Amino acid sequence: MNFRQLRYFAAVAEEENIGRAALRLHISQPPLTRQIQQLEDELGVKLLHRTSKGVELTQAGDTLYHEARNILALTAVATERTVKAEQGHLGRLDIAIFGSAILGLIPKTVLEFRNAYPDVNVVLHTMSKPDQIKALRRRQIDIGFNRLLAPHEDITTEVILYEExxxxxxxxxxxxxxxxxxxxxxxxxxxxxxxxxxxxxxxxxxxxxxxxxxxxxxxxxxxxxxxxxxxxxxxxxxxxxxxxxxxxxxxxxxxxxxxxxxxxxxGLDLSCIYRTDNHSQILHNFLQVVRRYAAELEKKS
Amino acid sequence: MNFRQLRYFAAVAEEENIGRAALRLHISQPPLTRQIQQLEDELGVKLLHRTSKGVELTQAGDTLYHEARNILALTAVATERTVKAEQGHLGRLDIAIFGSAILGLIPKTVLEFRNAYPDVNVVLHTMSKPDQIKALRRRQIDIGFNRLLAPHEDITTEVILYEExxxxxxxxxxxxxxxxxxxxxxxxxxxxxxxxxxxxxxxxxxxxxxxxxxxxxxxxxxxxxxxxxxxxxxxxxxxxxxxxxxxxxxxxxxxxxxxxxxxxxxGLDLSCIYRTDNHSQILHNFLQVVRRYAAELEKKS
DNA sequence: TCTATACCATATAAAAAAGGTATGTATACG
DNA sequence: CGTATACATACCTTTTTTATATGGTATAGA
Missing domain, CATH: 3.40.190.10 (Periplasmic binding protein-like II)
Structure with a gap:
């Protein structure tokens, strides 16, 4: 079984006529007949009653038709979601914050990000500085927020804002x-x-x-x-x-x-850290939101 | 996109290694590489990071992997259900009965049928004799029970039992x-x-x-x-x-x-009527249950 | 630093699958 | 009783898929 056969069969089921379905599919009638036959042979099931005015679905055919519609719809959704995931609109972002960071920039940034990317599941983790580093390396989190961060080989430290x-x-x-x-x-x-x-x-x-x-x-x-x-x-x-x-x-x-x-x-920096080799589009999108928000704060002061 | 590509991609995602996946799929490595590339090209999405020890899924790849598993599982279920439908184990049976027919053979038969074919949705309709004929012709019901039925051209009347x-x-x-x-x-x-x-x-x-x-x-x-x-x-x-x-x-x-x-x-007959051209396996299975049960009653008396 | 190894990518030829045209066969309809 | 319509079959062409052979690159170990 393949998508083509399902697509073809769905068309035949809807038209109840192989010739008309072939027209709709922009192929000629004989290959369509053959594809349906192959599908029937492969399943070992008669899907159509051939009549003089066209075809009609058997019970098995009716069942398969509904299943086929389902599968085809799911497939369309799958490609959609895959593209969305690539663009960083779908997935999960694990953020580590420290205790008092609940104030100020971080909650507002997270809120803005969730609005912009509603299909990204944002999970917040409260974590100390060394735990953030460990969790980043273990890929348990994607980004951490903290202050006074020492440089690391594999981790990028980006100063978000400097607070007096x-x-x-x-x-x-x-x-x-x-x-x-x-x-x-x-x-x-x-x-x-x-x-x-x-x-x-x-x-x-x-x-x-x-x-x-x-x-x-x-x-x-x-x-x-x-x-x-x-x-x-x-x-x-x-x-x-x-x-x-x-x-x-x-x-x-x-x-x-x-x-x-x-x-x-x-003063004191507020920085974020992330794995230098993390090219996740979601992270990238989140960082953009953070930077834009930080720039706005900068401008105000 | 086609099932093959999804199947192949799922294998690659699980093995995290194209060569090993090819082995598992009983094909050689280059075609597998190409199928994955084609899938990526078609979606316009990078699904894999190629590394020196194998491949790893991108976020998009991970998303597609889960979707693929879903689609493949659904497809397996679809064939299963189609075969079941062909054998009359899946579907719907609309039965018309008359008021007092709640007594005796019919409820017991229906109960036995539901036990034997749990995935067939049995719907009972209370209907007068002429309504049963009409509903049969409109394909709203599959079978009707009644007494003293006149013969019809397109409808088979089968005497189930004769009551004194x-x-x-x-x-x-x-x-x-x-x-x-x-x-x-x-x-x-x-x-x-x-x-x-x-x-x-x-x-x-x-x-x-x-x-x-x-x-x-x-x-x-x-x-x-x-x-x-x-x-x-x-x-x-x-x-x-x-x-x-x-x-x-x-x-x-x-x-x-x-x-x-x-x-x-x-005496008085209890008969059932169904469209002569209805070759539904479900109807056939139901009639068998009815006949067996009627034969048992006959034997007892 | 060189080499062996383990990957993935590419090229090409053979095999398989899908599509098109022409034709056959059955059934309904005037 | 012929004509129109619809599905099936035969045969050939085109496209797709696969396997084999070969090339390129990164890592590990001497």
């Missing part, structure tokens, strides 16, 4: 009133930093930039994620340095303040 | 005590007959056989079906003549009595 650091203080804290906030004003202040569960991370980076500024930070608390950290600021446990995207999280009593001459204060 | 007539009387009625019941004993008795909604029917037949016996029947009541008729007998409205199969219906106060020398009293 801002300070989160309780509204009752003296620094909340002070203008022209400088980085060195943090000396001696009780610092709350996150995340504490991925090393090397923001904390190590914060220590380094404090040292560069000429003082040792007084880290009183390490927490796992931004929400907890800012919550502690709200409760008056101390102050915190956070990337600007965290300001999307507004808690009562918490005030975010820019540093004076922010350009001089070191 | 018995009398249904109330236990308090004088005839209930009388032995050696003769047909002429019915003269003057109030008769309840059915069905009243299909002419010519049993009623006309009853009038005729009474006339033949030398008296005019005293028909006091015509009702639509056996259940109502026998219920009236139970209530003492009169007596009734019924085919023996009706005795399956036992109501309090109703006694069924045979006629003496029953052979002489005319």
């Amino acid at each position: 650091l801002v300070i989160a203080v309780n509204e009752n804290h003296p620094l909340a009133k002070k203008k022209d906030l400088k980085f060195t004003d943090l000396a001696g202040e009780p610092l709350i930093l996150f995340p504490s569960n991925a090393r090397p991370g923001f904390i190590d980076y914060a220590i380094r930039i404090c040292n560069d500024a000429g003082f040792s930070p007084n880290i009183t608390q390490e927490v796992g994620d931004a929400v907890t950290g800012v919550a502690l600021v709200a409760s008056g446990f101390g102050i915190s340095i956070v990337p600007r995207s965290t300001t999307a999280l507004s808690l009562p009593g918490v005030i975010y303040r820019d540093f004076e001459q922010n350009k001089d204060v070191a | 007539l018995v009398i249904a009387v109330n236990e308090n009625h004088p005839l209930a005590k009388k032995k050696d019941l003769k047909f002429t004993d019915l003269a003057g008795e109030p008769l309840i007959l059915f069905p009243s909604n299909a002419r010519p029917g049993f009623i006309d037949y009853a009038i005729r056989i009474c006339n033949d016996a030398g008296f005019s029947p005293n028909i006091t009541q015509e009702v639509g079906d056996a259940v109502t008729g026998v219920a009236l007998v139970a209530s003492g409205f009169g007596i009734s003549i019924v085919p023996r199969s009706t005795t399956a219906l036992s109501l309090p106060g109703v006694i069924y009595r045979d006629f003496e020398q029953n052979k002489d009293v005319a």
Whole structure:
């Protein structure tokens, strides 16, 4: 059995007349007769009653006709889906994010991507930095988002955006009133930093930039994620340095303040990582959405 | 696209190696390479990444692989179902019955047929005699059951069984005590007959056989079906003549009595009708079940 | 760095399949 | 009783598919 025979048979079934079906198929009548005969021989089943005015389906023929329509329709869908898959409109994208990355760019990007590519199944995984690298190599994820990423041989690191650091203080804290906030004003202040569960991370980076500024930070608390950290600021446990995207999280009593001459204060990257040898069109499409969205953010600021 | 290409591609996808797949398919490697290339060209889609150790599926290739498996499986099922349909194991059978035929042979036959041919969809239609003929001609039904059928040119009438007539009387009625019941004993008795909604029917037949016996029947009541008729007998409205199969219906106060020398009293056929040109295997299989069951009944009596 | 090996790709000739034309056969219809 | 219509068959041509032989490329090991 082959597609041609099914296609031919469906035409004959619909026309109930071999000659007319042949006309419709743009072939002559004898080859069509032969193809139907071959189909019957191969199945060992009479599909048509030959009458003087044409043919009519036997019960077996009727059954096969419905099956054939089904198969032919499915085949059309199959090619369609294959082409869609090639264009990155169909498939699956596994994205790794880190805890506090739920804020800001990532959720909006993912949302936009899902709208643009509704047939791509997007799966989000929360993963630490080293786990993201491992999962990429194991091909468990296609792309990961993180900060302060070290370069790897087989993995491309692409900086999506650079975020300035801002300070989160309780509204009752003296620094909340002070203008022209400088980085060195943090000396001696009780610092709350996150995340504490991925090393090397923001904390190590914060220590380094404090040292560069000429003082040792007084880290009183390490927490796992931004929400907890800012919550502690709200409760008056101390102050915190956070990337600007965290300001999307507004808690009562918490005030975010820019540093004076922010350009001089070191900022923080948000990067994504993916296997350099991953030429998936889906990944490519997703990266385009990310880049476009990041460029928009850049323009606004 | 054709089945061969899908079959070949599925093998390549599973082996991840064209040479090995060719071995499995019992063809040499170059034609397989070419078939895959043609498939790719036709779809305009790269299905495989060629590597040094073999091939691996692209996202499009993976998509097509799953579709291909689906189509191939469906095709196998299609041939299976077509053969089953030819053997009368798959399809639909529309049966027409008349009101009181719910008793006796028909339900048991249908049940047995459904057990033997579970993939045949049996649909029962309640229909009067002329409607059955019409529905047969319109191919709305495949077979009808009825009594006292006139012959038709295009329709085969097959007597399934011949039922003797018995009398249904109330236990308090004088005839209930009388032995050696003769047909002429019915003269003057109030008769309840059915069905009243299909002419010519049993009623006309009853009038005729009474006339033949030398008296005019005293028909006091015509009702639509056996259940109502026998219920009236139970209530003492009169007596009734019924085919023996009706005795399956036992109501309090109703006694069924045979006629003496029953052979002489005319009986009643139960026949089935079907289009003479209907060579459906399903119908054939159903008729076999009916005949076997009728033969069993015959043997018992 | 060279060679052996294991792949996939290409070229060509033979075999198989599909298509076309002409003709045959059966049935309905005027 | 001939004509028209529809499917079947015979025979030849064209296209498609396969196998064999050969070439090219990347990897592994000496």
